[in-house]
Amino acid sequence: MDFFDVVTTQRAMRRLKTDAIPDDVLKKIMDTAICAPSGGNRQNWSFVVVRDQARRARLGELYREAWGELMKVPYYAGATKEPADSPAGKMLASARHLGEHLGEAPVIVLACVTLDPGVRVSLTTGASIYPAVQNIMLAARALGIGSCLTTIHRFRDAQVKELLGIPADVETAALIPLGYPLGRFGRPPRRSVGEVAFADRWGRALGSL
Amino acid sequence: MDFFDVVTTQRAMRRLKTDAIPDDVLKKIMDTAICAPSGGNRQNWSFVVVRDQARRARLGELYREAWGELMKVPYYAGATKEPADSPAGKMLASARHLGEHLGEAPVIVLACVTLDPGVRVSLTTGASIYPAVQNIMLAARALGIGSCLTTIHRFRDAQVKELLGIPADVETAALIPLGYPLGRFGRPPRRSVGEVAFADRWGRALGSL
Numbered sequence: 001m002d003f004f005d006v007v008t009t010q011r012a013m014r015r016l017k018t019d020a021i022p023d024d025v026l027k028k029i030m031d032t033a034i035c036a037p038s039g040g041n042r043q044n045w046s047f048v049v050v051r052d053q054a055r056r057a058r059l060g061e062l063y064r065e066a067w068g069e070l071m072k073v074p075y076y077a078g079a080t081k082e083p084a085d086s087p088a089g090k091m092l093a094s095a096r097h098l099g100e101h102l103g104e105a106p107v108i109v110l111a112c113v114t115l116d117p118g119v120r121v122s123l124t125t126g127a128s129i130y131p132a133v134q135n136i137m138l139a140a141r142a143l144g145i146g147s148c149l150t151t152i153h154r155f156r157d158a159q160v161k162e163l164l165g166i167p168a169d170v171e172t173a174a175l176i177p178l179g180y181p182l183g184r185f186g187r188p189p190r191r192s193v194g195e196v197a198f199a200d201r202w203g204r205a206l207g208s209l
Numbered sequence: 210m211d212f213f214d215v216v217t218t219q220r221a222m223r224r225l226k227t228d229a230i231p232d233d234v235l236k237k238i239m240d241t242a243i244c245a246p247s248g249g250n251r252q253n254w255s256f257v258v259v260r261d262q263a264r265r266a267r268l269g270e271l272y273r274e275a276w277g278e279l280m281k282v283p284y285y286a287g288a289t290k291e292p293a294d295s296p297a298g299k300m301l302a303s304a305r306h307l308g309e310h311l312g313e314a315p316v317i318v319l320a321c322v323t324l325d326p327g328v329r330v331s332l333t334t335g336a337s338i339y340p341a342v343q344n345i346m347l348a349a350r351a352l353g354i355g356s357c358l359t360t361i362h363r364f365r366d367a368q369v370k371e372l373l374g375i376p377a378d379v380e381t382a383a384l385i386p387l388g389y390p391l392g393r394f395g396r397p398p399r400r401s402v403g404e405v406a407f408a409d410r411w412g413r414a415l416g417s418l
Contacts, residue, residue, distance in 0.1 A: 001212050002210070002211070002212065003210050003211065003212045003214075003215040003216075003347070004237075004241070004351065005212075007241050007344060007347065007348065008241065008244050009244075010244065012246055026418060027418045028213075030402045030406050030418065031217075031402055032216050032217065033402075034399045034400070035216055035217050035218075035396070036343060037219075037221055037357070037358050037397075039360070040284065040285070040288075041221075041300055041397075041398070043399060043400055043405065046405055046407065046411070047406040047407070049406055049408055049409070049418070050409055051409060052409040055409055055410070087250075091249070091250055113332075116284065121331070121332050122330070122332075123334050123382060124360040126333070126334065126335015126336060126339050126382075127335060127339050127342070127358060127382070127383060129335075129339075130335050130339035130340055131340070131342065131358070133336070134245060134340035134344065135343065139212075139213075139216065142212040148246070149246050151248070151336050154333065163410075164411055165410045165411040165412065166411050170411075173332060173333070173336070174336060187244070188244060188246075188250075190252060191243070191252055192243075193236065193242075193243055196256060197255070197257075197258055198255065198256070199258055199260070200257070200258070200260060200264055200373075201257065201264070201373045202257060202373055202374040202375050203374065209232055209236045209239065209258070
């Protein structure tokens, strides 16, 4: 597929079929993940590829609990009052579906980042793992597989880490369910470049761009 | 270009020509950035696209100072003792070149993320900005433009924010110099998937993948 056709139609696919993903397809996705950059090319990333049914089911239970916690957060609690056919309402319905069915995705990848000794986690820790997460989702889309990026498993982080044997000095950065999509790929709803990009300093319109 | 040809040959290009990037090319890169996901699709991102020569020069000065700070960090100080033709040695030489020449890149993008009121910055804040940063670098590569992701400007964060008028509640997540490359694109040096991905739980070999 053409690069721009892939990258401009990768949207969060939260309704997934339970059909298995062939090994060679999954391998291609993970091979793409590791082409991403990381700070100092340290590649301090790890990916737990969960296919075992019992572990996926348990992840699904923990994720359902995490979803319940998320709904107590004001932004999301507020979204429940939006009309069901508004963008926020649709997103919430889709996210709720994932909240109830995550464990049914045939593959769930937990993306992790190991901290250097003595280094505290910060915003820029994410610069060494989320590019790889984005590569996973883009490669999946190129191969016709739906995915999304979720971090709310961290409401049950201790349990997730125990379930998958994650060491104490490793941070769980994202959970990425993968599966053939029930919906269709398409350009995601976004504000325009002109609304979020500035020329030379904050607040100055880009103009010709 | 084919998706996988782009994504598997995007490596950090730190030696860049000073030739200008046409507006339509830059627009396509930024249009790709905003297709990335963000938490709850809040799109709490902003991108300051710096083309003004004086501001780039000042960013270059600040970046040179930041590079000096980085060289005091043990990991990087240690890398200076590696042979010049080793992977670490080559990376260091390339990063040093950027340390001295960042301001000469024709475009420098500062990717920012605005925190929700009352929310503290964390690892997962990065999930709402680094996927967009990765999209910028991939789109650039698809269009023959080199880039890299650097976060060391944060050694001079207050000065960078002042120079570009960044508000207090906005975090600067990455600096991305863009320019036609002096070197060639190619598969980046990485450990294999088998070394960084596990099956079902930490430490268990993926086997068939």
